[in-house]
Amino acid sequence: MNGSQSLAPWSWLVPLAAGAAIFALYFLKTRRKPVLVPSTLLWRRTIEDQRVNALWQRLRKSVLLLMQLLAVAAAAVALFRPSWQGSILRGGQYVFLIDNSAAMATTDVAPTRLDEAKSRVLALIDQMGSGDSAMVVSFAASAKVEVAFTDSRERLRRAVREIRQTAETSSLTDALRLCVGRPTLEPGVDDAAAPPTEHVVDAHDARIFVFSDGNFAPVTDEELAGLQPQFIPIGTSTVGNFGVTRFAVRRSIDAPRRAQALARIHGFQMPARRATLELRVDDRLIDAREIDLPASRDESTGVATAVKQDVLFTVDDAPDGVWEVRLEAGDPFSLDDRGWAVLSPPAKSRLLLVSPGERFLAAALATSEARRWCDATFHDPEFLKSEEYRAALAAGAFDLIVFDRCRPETMPEANSMYFDSLPPGDGWRRETAVDVPQVLDTAQSHPLMQNISFRDVVIAAATPLSGPSGSQALVDARQGALCVSSARGGFEDVVWGLALEDEKRALQTNWPLVDGAGFEQFVLNAVQYFGRARLNGDDEVVRPGNSVPVAVGDRTEDYVVVGPDGRRTPLRSIHQGTATFYATDRLGPYRVSAGETTQSRFVVNLFDVQESQPAVPASPQLHIGHEKITAQAVWDAARLEGWRPFLLLVLALLAIEWYIYGVRAAV
Amino acid sequence: MSTSTLLNPTTLARLEALDLASRKIFLGRFKGERRSTRKGRSVEFADYRNYAQGDDLRFVDWNLYARLDRLFVKLFLEEEDLHLYVLLDASRSMDFGSPTKFRCAQQLAAAIGFVGLIRAHRVRIETLGQSLRNPGPAWRGRHNAWRMFDFLERLAPNETTSLDVGVRNFGLRNAGRGVLLLISDLMDKQGYESAMRYLSARRMDAYVVHLLSREELRPDVAGDLRLIDCEDEAATEITVGEPLLRAYDRTLQSYLAEVREFCGRRGLNYLQVDDSMPAERLVFDVLRRQGLVR
Numbered sequence: 002m003n004g005s006q007s008l009a010p011w012s013w014l015v016p017l018a019a020g021a022a023i024f025a026l027y028f029l030k031t032r033r034k035p036v037l038v039p040s041t042l043l044w045r046r047t048i049e050d051q052r053v054n055a056l057w058q059r060l061r062k063s064v065l066l067l068m069q070l071l072a073v074a075a076a077a078v079a080l081f082r083p084s085w086q087g088s089i090l091r092g093g094q095y096v097f098l099i100d101n102s103a104a105m106a107t108t109d110v111a112p113t114r115l116d117e118a119k120s121r122v123l124a125l126i127d128q129m130g131s132g133d134s135a136m137v138v139s140f141a142a143s144a145k146v147e148v149a150f151t152d153s154r155e156r157l158r159r160a161v162r163e164i165r166q167t168a169e170t171s172s173l174t175d176a177l178r179l180c181v182g183r184p185t186l187e188p189g190v191d192d193a194a195a196p197p198t199e200h201v202v203d204a205h206d207a208r209i210f211v212f213s214d215g216n217f218a219p220v221t222d223e224e225l226a227g228l229q230p231q232f233i234p235i236g237t238s239t240v241g242n243f244g245v246t247r248f249a250v251r252r253s254i255d256a257p258r259r260a261q262a263l264a265r266i267h268g269f270q271m272p273a274r275r276a277t278l279e280l281r282v283d284d285r286l287i288d289a290r291e292i293d294l295p296a297s298r299d300e301s302t303g304v305a306t307a308v309k310q311d312v313l314f315t316v317d318d319a320p321d322g323v324w325e326v327r328l329e330a331g332d333p334f335s336l337d338d339r340g341w342a343v344l345s346p347p348a349k350s351r352l353l354l355v356s357p358g359e360r361f362l363a364a365a366l367a368t369s370e371a372r373r374w375c376d377a378t379f380h381d382p383e384f385l386k387s388e389e390y391r392a393a394l395a396a397g398a399f400d401l402i403v404f405d406r407c408r409p410e411t412m413p414e415a416n417s418m419y420f421d422s423l424p425p426g427d428g429w430r431r432e433t434a435v436d437v438p439q440v441l442d443t444a445q446s447h448p449l450m451q452n453i454s455f456r457d458v459v460i461a462a463a464t465p466l467s468g469p470s471g472s473q474a475l476v477d478a479r480q481g482a483l484c485v486s487s488a489r490g491g492f493e494d495v496v497w498g499l500a501l502e503d504e505k506r507a508l509q510t511n512w513p514l515v516d517g518a519g520f521e522q523f524v525l526n527a528v529q530y531f532g533r534a535r536l537n538g539d540d541e542v543v544r545p546g547n548s549v550p551v552a553v554g555d556r557t558e559d560y561v562v563v564g565p566d567g568r569r570t571p572l573r574s575i576h577q578g579t580a581t582f583y584a585t586d587r588l589g590p591y592r593v594s595a596g597e598t599t600q601s602r603f604v605v606n607l608f609d610v611q612e613s614q615p616a617v618p619a620s621p622q623l624h625i626g627h628e629k630i631t632a633q634a635v636w637d638a639a640r641l642e643g644w645r646p647f648l649l650l651v652l653a654l655l656a657i658e659w660y661i662y663g664v665r666a667a668v
Numbered sequence: 669m670s671t672s673t674l675l676n677p678t679t680l681a682r683l684e685a686l687d688l689a690s691r692k693i694f695l696g697r698f699k700g701e702r703r704s705t706r707k708g709r710s711v712e713f714a715d716y717r718n719y720a721q722g723d724d725l726r727f728v729d730w731n732l733y734a735r736l737d738r739l740f741v742k743l744f745l746e747e748e749d750l751h752l753y754v755l756l757d758a759s760r761s762m763d764f765g766s767p768t769k770f771r772c773a774q775q776l777a778a779a780i781g782f783v784g785l786i787r788a789h790r791v792r793i794e795t796l797g798q799s800l801r802n803p804g805p806a807w808r809g810r811h812n813a814w815r816m817f818d819f820l821e822r823l824a825p826n827e828t829t830s831l832d833v834g835v836r837n838f839g840l841r842n843a844g845r846g847v848l849l850l851i852s853d854l855m856d857k858q859g860y861e862s863a864m865r866y867l868s869a870r871r872m873d874a875y876v877v878h879l880l881s882r883e884e885l886r887p888d889v890a891g892d893l894r895l896i897d898c899e900d901e902a903a904t905e906i907t908v909g910e911p912l913l914r915a916y917d918r919t920l921q922s923y924l925a926e927v928r929e930f931c932g933r934r935g936l937n938y939l940q941v942d943d944s945m946p947a948e949r950l951v952f953d954v955l956r957r958q959g960l961v962r
Contacts (some may be wrong), residue, residue, distance in 0.1 A: 033894035039761035040855035041904040047919040
């Protein structure tokens with residue numbers, strides 16, 4: 002502790018004089034009347050009897066003096082401005098970014114990492130000087146401003162205490178964008194329409210603190226590279242974990258009642274362990290296995306490696322419902338010990354063929370294999386103008402609509418395929434027709450082009466195409482793409498620049514159109530590809546915080562989503578039979594209900610290898626752009642003022658002295 | 669009869685009917701009216717003993733000689749005087765009260781001494797501050813009453829000798845045994861215990877008259893006071909309130925009980941008296957009840 006020369010040397014005479022004055026006044030303060038008595042023997046005994054029981058009463062005679070001198074001494078020390086070397090927040094504005102992603106629930110720091118981060122932030126808030134302001138932001142998959150800039154410490158403390166653990170993955174980018182007033186907008190929201198953020202700061206004025214375990218991807222946004230946040234790592238580098246990182250259920254193609262469930266378990270920095278893996282359907286145990294998980298840490302050298310183990314369950318009479326796998330391995334991170342998947346009843350894909358009259362498409366859809374995979378409906382182009390068509394679209398009645406030599410007025414809310422016509426809109430363009438185009442390549446990696454070959458195929462005439470940006474050529478010829486695929490929101494459009502026959506029904510290609518090869522294989526690929534989600538468990542992993550498109554009918558007002566905790570969320574923002582559900586902050590199964598009827602289900606899983614790896618690197622770093630920011634464990638060295646406690650001590654001493662004086666006067 | 673300001677004639681007349689009553693039989697010095705342990709010449713037979721050469725033939729029991737043909741001498745009880753000692757505390761603390769404790773002690777000494785004189789006992793009155801080498805005067809016989817009164821009148825409460833030293837000096841000055849009346853307020857900061865132990869060891873028939881003034885028994889003080897001890901001038905600061913007065917009363921009662929028990933255990937007769945009590949009532953009531961006079 003040290004002091005500064007806040008007082009001139011002569012000023013020290015004041016407290017010294019005050020002490021001397023009190024000392025003198027103490028002995029002069031009571032003028033007692035002298036009384037001559039025969040003996041003071043009994044009086045002395047009386048007073049001593051009252052004092053004898055308490056040790057401190059020996060000092061009672063002079064305790065008031067002592068307290069007054071102590072009060073003056075404390076006041077003098079307060080004037081001395083005592084301080085000590087410590088750490089302190091500097092600057093006027095602070096931003097506290099607190100990671101509340103799933104891995105922050107790890108218990109390697111008692112009670113949890115999130116609690117540790119909150120207590121550290123609360124300690125910093127206590128250090129804030131008057132006039133300083135701060136903002137609290139929690140971040141996981143997305144960032145949330147818990148409290149905008151305020152100088153009210155109580156509001157800041159309350160905001161920090163109210164931060165809740167989420168099961169989301171972690172992303173620092175959103176949080177940093179929020180700091181500089183450039184929040185990530187929801188898809189579909191125009192930048193210009195975004196409300197102005199009130200928590201915009203000059204990134205170089207405010208000091209940004211990141212409290213996190215560092216389990217997030219590097220920030221690649223170069224615009225954030227100028228920020229120099231201070232990174233305070235929370236957690237230990239030796240903690241290990243076993244976690245479920247994949248869980249999928251598929252029906253067997255040959256026997257639809259049979260299903261296989263695949264669980265993938267990752268281990269990080271853990272010794273070999275025997276664990277129990279339970280398989281449940283709608284919370285009913287149907288299988289359990291003891292599995293030996295290999296060691297992911299060499300005990301002798303301490304070198305850690307990630308290990309992976311797949312466990313396959315085969316269930317002959319697979320019930321429909323929510324399938325769950327539970328891992329009981331006794332690790333400190335429990336959020337990733339469960340995984341869910343939905344197995345729906347086997348259902349065929351629904352296909353609408355709109356054509357003025359077509360032989361080969363109808364023939365391909367009429368094969369037994371195709372009929373096993375889909376229910377096809379045929380209509381002529383006039384159907385596109387009917388109310389029935391619009392109602393079916395609004396209800397999401399079709400998985401795939403094939404337009405042959407016709408096109409709708411607007412793009413349908415469904416996957417679409419076009420033969421010899423262009424989709425509506427400006428994105429698609431048709432080049433000049435060419436004769437005998439030379440096919441160079443097919444996109445073999447695309448599911449639609451599986452087992453499709455254009456070798457030795459001759460095409461009489463075709464029209465090369467170009468799609469919107471991001472589209473993919475499935476069949477590429479020297480003169481341009483003959484078949485193009487383009488993603489559109491949650492749907493996919495496939496456009497052929499090739500007519501199978503001309504107006505005179507003359508074949509335009511020698512591509513096998515029947516007998517199960519060539520064109521028929523392509524159609525089969527299409528119905529399987531576009532209808533796959535309906536046949537198997539949904540392979541798409543919905544992670545906490547992600548939005549989920551939910552297909553609803555025209556009775557939109559009754560739809561609610563019931564979360565794993567029983568919370569009911571009405572569906573709003575319904576557009577053309579699809580609503581987007583955002584409140585996926587909890588892991589587990591969600592149920593879409595209309596009234597009391599369950600319409601569909603979806604599940605939210607963590608399934609993130611990075612979150613399941615909770616160990617903090619030995620020398621943690623943040624990567625922002627090309628900058629590397631090393632973790633900071635020490636605050637700025639600074640002088641911490643300590644005169645306030647001494648001033649409070651003065652007041653307390655005066656109060657106690659007054660009390661003692663009152664008690665003594667009453668004796 | 670002599671007159672005195674200490675006792676009025678009426679009291680003196682009433683006192684003439686009293687006598688000292690000692691619980692113990694002591695050797696006397698002169699022929700008196702009290703039975704002595706010494707064998708002597710009273711009319712009361714005590715014992716026989718063999719005749720020895722030189723014995724007075726008048727005391728030979730000739731009847732016994734006729735029967736037994738042996739000479740026996742008859743012994744008779746001797747009647748001797750009683751020694752009454754009155755030891756007065758003349759310290760400055762006795763000069764308090766209304767009338768003062770010392771005045772009260774003088775009156776009591778005069779009354780009990782007068783009873784002794786008229787019964788032919790030897791009466792000696794001393795103060796605690798009496799010089800070791802100069803014992804106080806002793807009187808015997810009614811005619812010395814006025815001398816005793818005069819002696820008492822001339823005493824003043826201005827001595828500084830402690831209780832312990834005073835009692836020890838008294839013991840050294842007076843080797844004989846008898847009845848002792850110690851009149852004191854026992855307000856000695858060095859304690860009373862040593863003095864009482866000494867008295868007890870002297871095996872006298874000792875009476876301790878503990879004389880306290882009203883202002884000691886029920887102090888009438890209030891406020892912030894600086895109490896000054898009249899003997900050693902030691903100061904004690906107090907702020908008097910009802911709780912402190914209650915505590916003082918508890919201390920006083922505890923002190924009196926302690927002295928009473930201390931004296932009782934050592935065979936000393938303890939009397940606690942108030943200075944407001946008239947001497948006449950003290951003698952006829954309190955001392956009579958205690959058995960000192962009858």
